[in-house]
Amino acid sequence: MQIKQPEDFTSRNRTIKHNHLYLVDDFQGNIQYQNSSGLGMYHLDTRFLSCFDIKWHNTDPIPLLSSTEMGFMSTIVFTNGPFMTETEDGQPFEVKPESIQLKRETVLYGLQFERYWLVSYNAEPIYLEVAMAFDADFKDMFEIRGMVELENKPPLRPPILDVSGQNAVLIFSYKDLSERSLQTGIRFVDLKPEFKEGTTIPTVVYRLLLRPREPVSFNYEIQTIINDRLMNAGSIEASVSTMDEALKHLNFSSRKMNVGTAVFQSDNEDFNEMMSRNQKDMSMLMTSTDEGSYVAAGIPWYVALFGRDSLITSRFALPFNPEIARESLKILAKYQGKETNPEKDEEPGKILHELRVGELARLGEIPHTPYYGSVDATPLFIITLYEYFTWTDDRATLCALWPHALRAMEWIDANLKLHPMGYSTYTQTECDRGILQQGWKDSHDSVMYATGVVGKPPIALSEVQGYVYLAKRYMARMADFMEDRELRQRMKSENQEFRRRFNQDFWMEDAEFCALALDEKGQQFGVVSSNPGHCLETGLLYEHYADKLVNRIMSADLFNGWGIRTLSSNMAAYNPMSYHNGSIWPHDNAMVARGFAAVKRPDLVERIFVGLFEAARHMHYRRLPELFCGFRKEDGKEGDPPVRYAVSCSPQAWAAAAMYSMIQSMLNISPNAQHKSLSIRSPQLPAFMNYLQINNLRIGQASVDLEFRRTNHVVTVDVRKREGDLEILVSL
Numbered sequence: 001m002q003i004k005q006p007e008d009f010t011s012r013n014r015t016i017k018h019n020h021l022y023l024v025d026d027f028q029g030n031i032q033y034q035n036s037s038g039l040g041m042y043h044l045d046t047r048f049l050s051c052f053d054i055k056w057h058n059t060d061p062i063p064l065l066s067s068t069e070m071g072f073m074s075t076i077v078f079t080n081g082p083f084m085t086e087t088e089d090g091q092p093f094e095v096k097p098e099s100i101q102l103k104r105e106t107v108l109y110g111l112q113f114e115r116y117w118l119v120s121y122n123a124e125p126i127y128l129e130v131a132m133a134f135d136a137d138f139k140d141m142f143e144i145r146g147m148v149e150l151e152n153k154p155p156l157r158p159p160i161l162d163v164s165g166q167n168a169v170l171i172f173s174y175k176d177l178s179e180r181s182l183q184t185g186i187r188f189v190d191l192k193p194e195f196k197e198g199t200t201i202p203t204v205v206y207r208l209l210l211r212p213r214e215p216v217s218f219n220y221e222i223q224t225i226i227n228d229r230l231m232n233a234g235s236i237e238a239s240v241s242t243m244d245e246a247l248k249h250l251n252f253s254s255r256k257m258n259v260g261t262a263v264f265q266s267d268n269e270d271f272n273e274m275m276s277r278n279q280k281d282m283s284m285l286m287t288s289t290d291e292g293s294y295v296a297a298g299i300p301w302y303v304a305l306f307g308r309d310s311l312i313t314s315r316f317a318l319p320f321n322p323e324i325a326r327e328s329l330k331i332l333a334k335y336q337g338k339e340t341n342p343e344k345d346e347e348p349g350k351i352l353h354e355l356r357v358g359e360l361a362r363l364g365e366i367p368h369t370p371y372y373g374s375v376d377a378t379p380l381f382i383i384t385l386y387e388y389f390t391w392t393d394d395r396a397t398l399c400a401l402w403p404h405a406l407r408a409m410e411w412i413d414a415n416l417k418l419h420p421m422g423y424s425t426y427t428q429t430e431c432d433r434g435i436l437q438q439g440w441k442d443s444h445d446s447v448m449y450a451t452g453v454v455g456k457p458p459i460a461l462s463e464v465q466g467y468v469y470l471a472k473r474y475m476a477r478m479a480d481f482m483e484d485r486e487l488r489q490r491m492k493s494e495n496q497e498f499r500r501r502f503n504q505d506f507w508m509e510d511a512e513f514c515a516l517a518l519d520e521k522g523q524q525f526g527v528v529s530s531n532p533g534h535c536l537e538t539g540l541l542y543e544h545y546a547d548k549l550v551n552r553i554m555s556a557d558l559f560n561g562w563g564i565r566t567l568s569s570n571m572a573a574y575n576p577m578s579y580h581n582g583s584i585w586p587h588d589n590a591m592v593a594r595g596f597a598a599v600k601r602p603d604l605v606e607r608i609f610v611g612l613f614e615a616a617r618h619m620h621y622r623r624l625p626e627l628f629c630g631f632r633k634e635d636g637k638e639g640d641p642p643v644r645y646a647v648s649c650s651p652q653a654w655a656a657a658a659m660y661s662m663i664q665s666m667l668n669i670s671p672n673a674q675h676k677s678l679s680i681r682s683p684q685l686p687a688f689m690n691y692l693q694i695n696n697l698r699i700g701q702a703s704v705d706l707e708f709r710r711t712n713h714v715v716t717v718d719v720r721k722r723e724g725d726l727e728i729l730v731s732l
Contacts, residue, residue, distance in 0.1 A: 010455040012620055013301045016650065017251065017284050018072045018108040020044050021224070024300045027066045029076050029104060029711055031056065033135060033201055036144060038300035038647075041112060043224040045304065045358030047144060048184045049112075051135035051201055054104075056096075056128055057083040061102055065071065069621075072250050074106040086123040088209060095122060100210070109246035111230075112222035120210035132193075133201040134159075136172035136184040140358040145301060146367055150177065159202045161195045170193045170202065178362040183225035191218040219243070260662055261321045262698070264663065271613065274622035278659055281623065281651035282317065282324070292331035295443035297322055298626055298649030305355040305370070308378030308440060309653055311384045312587060316657035318391045319664050319697060320436070326389040326397055332381060333404040335370055337411070342430035344371050345438075349411030351377040353435070366433050373435040374442075375415070375426040376464045378408045379471035383690050386474035389481075393673035393700040403658045404484055409475055412468055421522050422498070423503060424468045439464060440588075441531070441566065445573070446580040447517055450526045451573035458520045465502050466535035469495055473539070481487045481674075489632075503542045506532075512548045516542065528558065528568035529589050536595020546599050553592065554604055561633025562615045562642050563589040563608060576630035576643075583645060586624045587654035588614055588662040597665035604682040609686045612662070624659070626652035630707070639656035663692075667708060673700035677727040683708055683715045693720070702726035 016023050023041045025031050031039045033051040039214035041049035054061060061078035068074050080100045088095045099121045102726055107113040120126060137156065142148045157173040170186040193204035209214050240246045264275045285296045287303070296302065297309035310332065314325035324693035342366045345353075353374035360366045367373075382405050390397050412424065419425040426438035436444045447455040494497045506515045508524060514532035515524035533553050535541050541549065553559070557568040563584040567574050576582040589608050596604040611633070616622045618641035629643035666686065670679040678699050685692060690710040695703050703725025709716050717730045 005087075005344060013037075014066065014068045014074060016068050016070075016072055016074050016106065016108055017296075017303070018110075018300060019285075019287055020289075021108050021110070022111070022299055022303055023049075023074070023108060023112065025052065025074075028054070028060070028063050029066070029074065029106070031261060033133075034137075036146065038144060040144075041222060042141070042300070042303065044226075045141045045285065045356050045361070046182065047139045047141070048136055048182070048421060049134065049222060050137040051133060053133040053201070055131045056100075056102075057085060058131075058431065059083050067140075069280075070250075071280045071459040072108050073247070074104075076104045076159075078102040078104070085126050087130065088127070088211075093122075093124060093126050094127065101130065104253045105243070107243050107246050107250070109250055111224065113243035113246055114220050114222070115217065115243050116219070117215055117217045118208065119215045120212060121212075123212060125587045128210050130206040130208065131196065131203055132205075133199070133203045134170060134172075134186055135201050136174075138172075138176070138182050138359075140360045141301070141356070142358070142360050142366055148360055149365075150360070150365065154452060159205075163192070169255045170195075170204065172202075176359045176362075180359070180362065181225075181227050183228075185219045185221075185223040185225055185230075187223060189219040214639070224342040241488070247559055254283060257286075257321075257479050260323060260698075261696065262319055263695045265693045265695070268689045270622060271689060274613070274616050274624075275659065277621045277623050278656045279320070279445050281656040282320070282653075285651060285653050286324070287655070289331075291334060292329050293327040295328065295653045297654075298652035301647075301649055304368075305335075305352070307329065307351045307353050308374050308380060311351075311380040312440075312591075313657045315380075315384050315387055315652040316587070316590060316654060316661035317386060318660075319669065319694075320657070320660045322388060322391045322394075322698065325384055326392075326394065329381065329385055329388065329397070329401055332377075333401055336404055336407060336598065337372055343367055343432075344369065345373040345429055345434055347372065347414075349378065349407035349409075349414075351381045353377060353438075356557055367431050371434070372471070373426075373429055373431065373438050375424060375438045375461070376440060376467055378411050378415075379424070379464070379467035381405070381408050382471040382475055383467065389478070389673070391671045391673055391699060393676075398478065398481070399622065402478070403719070405475065405478065409471070412471065416468070419458060419460050419518075420520065421460075421518065422501065423518060424464045425460045427457045428457045439531075440579040443579045445578075446566075447525055448571075448573045448581075449709045450572065453586060455517065455519060455525055459525075460518045462506055462514050462532045465498075465506070465533035466532075466538040469498060469540040470533075472498075499540055499542075502540055504543060507545055511552075513552050514545070514549055527571045527573070527717065528552070528565050529665055530558065530564050530569075530592060533588075533592035533595055537598040538595075539572070539598070540689075543599075549600055550596065550599060550604065554607065556632075559607070559611075560584070560630055561645045562611045562628070564592055565630040577645070577653060579627070579645075582630040583627045584615075584630050584642070585627045585655075586658040590654075590658040593662055593665045598667055599666050600682075602668070602682065603668070605662070606684060606686050609666055610688065611660070613686065613688060618642060623650060625650035626655055627655075663694075667692075671699045675727075676700060676702065676725050677729060678704065679729045679731075680706075680717055681731050683717060683732075685710050685715050695721075699726055700724070704728065 040047040047259040065077040080096045103117045105115045160171045162169045168188045172184040174182045196203040219720040297306040310328040314328045337346045352370040355370035356368035471490040476488045516529045517525040557570045567581045574582045593608045626649040667683040668681040692708045695705045705721035707718040
């Protein structure tokens with residue numbers, strides 16, 4: 001049964017984005033004054049608009065529609081409640097409810113374009129006062145998140161309404177401690193409003209005469225200005241002067257990107273809507289710079305380049321669009337660690353964790369210029385490079401990035417020596433504002449002993465050992481292609497011994513499960529968590545241990561019906577409302593599902609697939625968020641939704657890409673672009689669909705359209721179209 005719930009847009013924030021510019025507001029399009037919840041308009045880690053509020057005659061317009069469907073554009077349709085005004089000839093007039101329509105359109109393209117369209121259905125010509133309050137606090141994202149508080153912060157300059165030019169401009173200004181001049185300019189393009197005196201928040205008022213059924217419209221633009229340079233043009237974006245021009249460029253760019261992507265279509269409309277949303281979110285999160293392109297990690301908190309997030313997202317999205325991986329690898333290679341710098345946790349060959357460019361980064365108050373506090377991004381770089389190569393046979397990119405892969409492996413080998421037992425480890429950071437826990441679960445309390453006591457570095461995480469093992473396997477294969485037989489043999493030899501030690505040291509016999517991690521002394525962090533599930537696809541676990549882990553990870557204390565929890569509900573530290581200690585992360589589940597496919601358990605892949613899909617059906621736009629709470633799904637209660645995590649990013653990159661990975665695991669698709677072949681082994685379809693078509697699946701220089709259909713309990717494969725030289729190997 002398909003769930004089609006009425007849109008409850010009053011309980012959520014909205015997001016639109018284009019490149020570095022993004023807007024987060026509420027369902028009315030408002031931004032609460034002095035909010036710390038992330039609402040605002042941002043550019044380059046700085047909030048350039050911190051307040052917006054619209055009223056007419058001191059009443060709130062009533063939203064009828066609030067949509068951000070396109071990702072770069074917002075549309076809100078309002079009507080009115082009752083209020084008193086006057087007619088054209090000055091007579092008092094009582095405006096009836098729902099007699100005025102207001103349509104507000106917002107588009108981001110270098111700047112924020114705003115267009116308002118009003119029409120009155122009252123019998124008399126009436127005056128309408130539309131008041132808009134604006135403010136700009138120019139806070140750094142880390143200030144908004146409450147992570148850093150700047151001392152001696154310069155005061156904001158009083159706003160100025162400049163009416164000297166053709167258009168009135170409301171200007172907010174701030175000169176930060178790094179001597180950078182920041183301005184927000186609100187340029188009123190056609191109608192000139194009045195500046196309202198004596199208000200706490202700077203407010204402008206439009207006094208409009210609305211004649212019956214005669215539309216009235218006006219426009220304004222919100223510009224971000226840095227060191228007197230208007231940030232609305234450059235090498236990345238074409239210069240435009242109107243909303244319609246911006247939309248033309250945006251729609252063209254969207255069509256151009258979609259030409260190179262795979263399209264997924266099934267007989268389940270909810271699934272189709274979810275995949276369409278994933279495609280739009282991936283497009284929205286793509287960010288172009290003069291140095292290259294990358295996929296931003298998530299809105300609102302993580303619109304920045306992240307190593308781990310970019311690489312996991314790129315891996316997942318390879319069936320959708322391999323170019324995302326190529327661009328991510330190239331830009332991460334540019335920032336690969338070059339020296340030992342404890343203040344940024346930088347080491348030669350290491351892949352960055354996070355890059356920030358706001359005031360706090362420029363002042364050195366945070367180390368993110370970039371910051372390298374991530375133990376897993378470096379092996380993930382090698383893994384992603386190899387898998388990109390298997391999908392594309394892009395030899396030029398492999399050769400260009402091979403020196404970076406070698407340096408990454410040199411860092412891995414050096415890092416293995418830090419732990420007394422030879423495991424990949426993160427140590428106690430020497431950076432003042434560095435991260436304590438440096439795996440993907442990077443909250444301070446995400447690694448703990450069975451008693452619930454939080455672990456302190458040095459720590460060797462189980463999943464990171466899996467990444468290292470897989471990176472060495474893949475490095476051996478790439479070395480074979482690069483004709484480095486010595487490296488190939490060394491990688492294979494080291495992995496044999498590494499695998500033996502891992503299974504001996506990490507396995508917990510009593511729990512019949514793999515430990516979360518080891519401490520400096522080799523003592524196990526003996527909790528049952530999702531982390532070891534990432535090892536399943538790598539081949540690191542012995543087969544009999546893998547079988548036990550697979551069965552245990554789907555027990556009720558971990559799998560809650562929606563997905564696999566990050567931590568078992570039996571553990572002392574379990575909290576279903578926490579960030580990492582009992583919540584559900586779609587990307588985490590997709591990683592485990594890849595392992596289920598590798599150990600030939602398609603039945604369990606399907607259980608995760610169905611759980612995440614049913615969760616997405618309850619969510620706005622069928623969009624999976626960064627995470628949601630780990631409360632158990634009650635059997636038989638179809639209408640009960642998963643419980644949202646209050647400050648989850650949505651959209652978020654690896655959540656948007658997770659379903660592409662789930663489909664690859666479900667269909668058991670394996671590309672081999674070097675041999676111009678595609679292998680499909682015992683494909684399955686989840687119970688909620690009987691038909692799935694994938695168009696424009698690209699392998700090397702070829703592309704193929706595939707149709708999967710359930711027939712008599714068997715999923716058959718039909719090649720609908722093939723372009724280029726490609727052999728398709730199917731075993732049912």
